Amino acid sequence: xxxxxxxxxxxxxxxxxxxxxxxxxxxxxxxxxxxxxxxxxxxxxxxxxxxxxxxxxxxxxxxxxxxxxxxxxxxxxxxxxxxxxxxxxxxxxxxxxxxxxxxxxxxxxxxxxxx
Numbered sequence: 824x825x826x827x828x829x830x831x832x833x834x835x836x837x838x839x840x841x842x843x844x845x846x847x848x849x850x851x852x853x854x855x856x857x858x859x860x861x862x863x864x865x866x867x868x869x870x871x872x873x874x875x876x877x878x879x880x881x882x883x884x885x886x887x888x889x890x891x892x893x894x895x896x897x898x899x900x901x902x903x904x905x906x907x908x909x910x911x912x913x914x915x916x917x918x919x920x921x922x923x924x925x926x927x928x929x930x931x932x933x934x935x936x937x938x
Contacts, residue, residue, distance in 0.1 A: 824853055824854070824855055824919065824920070824921040824922075825848060825853055825854055825855065825921060825922050825923070825924050826854075826855040826856075826857060826883065826912055826915060826916045826919070826921045826922070826923045826924070827845070827854055827855070827856065827860070827923075827924050828860065828912060828923060828924060828925035828926070828927060828930065829860045829863045829864060829908070830925060830926045830927055831845070831924050831925060831926060832860065832864055832877075833864075833867070834926065836873070841926075849880060852881070854880055854881070855880070855881055855882070855883050855915075855919065855921055856877060856880040856881065856882050856883070857882065857883050857908075857911065857912055857915055858882055858883070858885055859885070859908045859911055859912075860908070860912070861874070861877055861878070861882070863908065864877070883915040883918075883919055884915070884918075885911070886911060886914050886915060886918065890914070891910060891911065891914060894910070894913075894914045894917075895910060898913070898937050900913070900933070903929065903933060904929045905929060905930065905933065909927070909929075909930045909933075912925075912930070913930075913933065913934060913937065913938070916934065916938055917937070917938060921938075922934070922938060923938065
């Protein structure tokens with residue numbers, strides 16, 4: 824399973840070639856959608872009909888803030904240049920034994936190290 828980051832979805836909606844395998848992965852039920860990613864897309868102006876389609880993709884549970892802080896400390900993620908959503912994606916991917924598809928170089932590097 825693959826947890827798809829916001830930047831991948833944005834490139835997909837723009838029709839960029841580096842995301843052309845996304846529809847096939849969705850059709851094969853190989854994609855997770857994190858609720859925070861969907862919210863970021865909505866904030867960015869996602870059309871309601873696309874939002875409705877994305878809501879059919881399997882979503883992941885939002886992890887409690889207590890568990891998130893423990894995860895940050897345990898994985899030594901302090902001062903690494905990650906944002907809150909990045910940390911949530913990493914923790915969710917870990918808990919669901921999934922990989923992360925992202926174009927964010929910092930998130931990709933850390934995901935490759937800890938997942």
